[in-house]
Amino acid sequence: xxxxxxxxxxxxxxxxxxxDAGLTTPEDIVRYDDILNFRDFITYMAICE
Numbered sequence: 001x002x003x004x005x006x007x008x009x010x011x012x013x014x015x016x017x018x019x020d021a022g023l024t025t026p027e028d029i030v031r032y033d034d035i036l037n038f039r040d041f042i043t044y045m046a047i048c049e
Contacts, residue, residue: 025031
């Protein structure tokens with residue numbers, strides 16, 4: 001990744017964290033957090049071998 005994209009990603013992440021602070025999930029919603037994407041899965045599988 002380029003430095004510019006890394007910086008934008010970091011800044012957007014910080015803004016998202018501020019926006020989402022204190023939010024709760026409604027009772028009637030089933031929520032799945034921390035789902036691995038394909039790249040994370042491949043890295044996980046490589047570590048576990």
